Amino acid sequence: MMGLENHTYSSDFILMGLFFSSKTNMLFFSFILIIFIMTVAQNTVMILLIHRDPRLHTPMYFLLSHLSYMDILHTSNIVPKMVTNFISCSRTIFFFFAGCGFQIFLSITLLGGEFLLLAAMSYDCYVAICHPLRYPILMNDYASILMPTGSWFVGTLNSIVHTAYTLHLPFCGSRAIDHLFSEVPAMLKLSCVDTTHYERGVYVSDIIFLLIPFSLIFASYVQVLLTVLQMKSSEAQKNLFSTCFFHMIVVIIYYGPFIFTYMRPKSYHTPGQDKFLAIFYTIVTLTHNPIIYSFRNKDVLGAMKNMLKGLARWPSG
Template structure:
C-alpha cells in the first residue's frame, strides 16, 4: 500500500472513529443527564452505545496506529486481549439486541403491565446477563485458543485479532475447535434471532389491531429503527462466523469485520437518534439548560 493510500485510509478510519465516538458518547450522556430518558428502554440503549463505544476503541486505535507507523505488529498477550474483548462485546450485543426487542414487545403488546414486566431491576438483570454470559463464553474460547501451537510466519491477513484470522495461524488440527465455535455461535446468534422474530410477529399483530393512526406510527417508528440495527448486526455476524472455513477468504473476513465492528457502531446512534423524538427533545432540553446556565 502506497503512502498516499495509507494516509487516506487512516484519515477515513479516524473520521469514522470520531463520528462513532461522538455519537455513542452523546447518546450515553443524554440518557444519563435527562430524567425523561430514565426508562428501561433507554437504559438498554445506553448499554448498547457503551458496547459500540468499546467495540470501536478495541479495533480502530490499534489499526490506525499500525497504518501510520508501518509496524503492523501486535504482542501475543495484546492479541489475546483483543480477541477476548472482540468476542465479549459481540456476544453481549447479540443478547442485548434481542432483549431490547422484548422490551418493545412488552411496551406495545402489554402497555398496562410494562412497569411490572420491565422494571429497573429487570432491565439491570438483562444488561448483566448480556455482559456476564458473553464474557464467560469469550473467556473459555480465548483460553483454549491461547494454548494452541502457532508456527510459520505468523502473518495475519486482518486488521485485528479476530477468530477467523487467528485460527488460520494454528499448526495443528482445529477441526474439533472450529466445530465447537460453530455450535457456540448458534446460541448467541440464532436464539436471539428467533426471539426477535417472535416478538416482531406479536408486535405486528398488536399494531394492526390499533385504531389510532398516531399509535401505529409511533409503534412502527420505534420498532423499525431497532429492526434495522438487528438486521445489520446479525447479518454481518452470520456472514463472518457461520460459514465453513473452506468458503472463507481473507477479503471476505475483513469486509464482514469492518461492517459489524466499525460501520454498525457508527450507524447505531444515528439510527436511534433520527427515529427517536424523545432523544431529540432531550438534546434540546440539555442545550437549553446549558444556555441558561451560561
C-alpha cells in the same frame, strides 16, 4: 511432530490490517477515522443524556445506555490500532498475549454481550407495545438490571473460553494475521493443528449467541408489527412501523455478517471477505445505533435541547 517443534507463543506476530501506507488508501483511512469519531461522540452524548435527564430513566433507555457503552468499547478496541499501524507503518504485535489476547477477549465479550442485549431490547419493545398494561410488572427494576448484567456476564464467560483456547494453539510458519484485528477465525488459519473439534464448539456458541437471539428478535418484531396493524390510529401505525423497520435493518446489518463469518468452516474463509464483513460489525453499524434507536425519539431530542440550553447558560451562570 517436526512441525510442532517450531510452534510458538511469542510476540513476533504481524497484524496485516486494512490499510497500507499509500496515497490511494488515505481517503478510505480518513473515512474510517471520521466514522470512528462520530461513533464515539454520538454514543457518549447518548450516555450523558440518559444519565442527566430524569425522563430517560426508564428500562428502555437503561438498556440503550449499555448498548452505547458496548459500542464505544467495541470500536475503540479495533480502530485505534488500525490508525496506529497506518501512521507508524508498523504492524508487529510485540506482546502476543497482552496485545492480541486482550483484543480477542474484549471483542468476543462485547460481541456476545451485544447480541444478548439487542434481544433484551427487542423484548422490551415487544412488552411495551403488545402488553402495555403489564409493562411495569414484566420490566421492573430487577429485570432492567438483570438483562444488561446477564449480557455482560454471559458474554465474558464465553470470551474466556474462546480466548484461552485460541491463545494456547500452536502456531507454525506464517505469523501474519490477515485481518482488521485479532479475530478467532483468522487465528485458526495460522494454527498447525487440527481445530475441527473446536470449530464444532464454535458452532454451538454461534447458535446460542447468534441464531437464538436473532430468532427471538425477529419473533418479537413480528408480534409488534401484528399489534401495530390492529391499531386504529394511522399516525401511530406509521410511527411504530417506521421504528420497527429501522430497528430490523440495524439487526440484519449487524447479525448478517456475523452469521456468514462465524458459521462457515475455516477453509471457506478468505481474508478479503472477512475484512469487508468486519467493517460492518466493527465500524458501520455502530455509527447507526444511536441514530436509529435514540436520536429519532422525541424524548431524546427534548433531552438534547435541554442540555444545549443548559450549556448555553453555563458561562453566564
